Amino acid sequence: MTSDPTGSGCEQMLELLSAGLDGALTFREREQVEAHAAVCESCRAEQARMSALEGELRRCEEPAPGELAANRARVLASLDREASRARGVAASRPRQGRRWWQMFLGGAWQPSMALALAVVLLAVVTVRRQGPAILPGAAGGVAAQAPSAESGLVLAGLPPPDEDGRAAAQSDREGVAMRLDAGAPGETTILWVMTNETK
């Protein structure tokens, strides 16, 4: 078969030549290809044409170093955003059945012995749903941003609203506790911001 230039060997050669281009031949198969090509001119010609095509097929556009760096930064920034969003959601889950304000007043918010903790209710802010303080968020929910620009606090991960369109979420971050009670569309949304004051 391997020495038959006109027989079924030629048929089989197409698949063997292809596999050869991918380095997927066994030792025996490689021998078979070589033996057949040695006596079959048309398969030798086919081998040359397939090699030429392969060169074109495998020719690639190369990424530029600047593009690699830019994409790397883009990917890592997305991951960071994702991670902080995930932290926001985790923080908003009630721990051990506690209410958000219990968490704030004790437990996770227990001050060290040296510090006296004074809780100051800073502000009760009412904003309108659909208003500028409500931002579209991931997974069908919304995120709310404190109205004060310099506070820079974002309450992320507000779950999708219930049937009446109400939703609530809370977040805490470095001495600031926030809770958002979002009313149904048209109703009042209340954003609570609380800070602790250490002396």
Added chain:
Amino acid sequence: MDELEGLVERMRQDDRAAYEVLLDRFQPAVFRLAHRVTGNREDAWDVVQDVFLAVHTKRDELREVSRFRPWLYRMAYCRAVDMVRARGGRAAPAGDDFLASAAPASAGPTHVVEAAALTGEVGRALAALPERFREPLVLATHGDLTYEQIAGELGCPVGTVRSRIATARQLLRERLAAWFGVN
């Protein structure tokens, strides 16, 4: 467990440094594969970004660390195909439309202009392949995967992968007969 598998294992356990090493190492190859399918750099970079975010979010779905490369390149291939479809068509091979219809003047690509036209023709011929032939071919030539790895990803026998890839090359040869000669 080799070095790559060690990195993948650490990445799966949320090791950021390991993730960054994998990102640096595989970005170029994912880009090349994505470019081959999408035919333009901008889309290819979007694919690279999507794929590496998916590597992070879907890391738990990677059951065996040894499957990382097949898993990665298959995701890249599927994402690239989706992107081309979303754009509503076949891949548009790199900006050579003015040359696209030019038939070769001679049997071989001997001039620079012809070489550019040929690159476009190869891209178009590849884009026109039926999916079952194109996917294993691209994974083999641009993912540098073995037939066994491709068979594992596609869930078919190795012999099927081998014959489909051979068929893919024959279809390309027929379509590009003007460039590479006829039997």
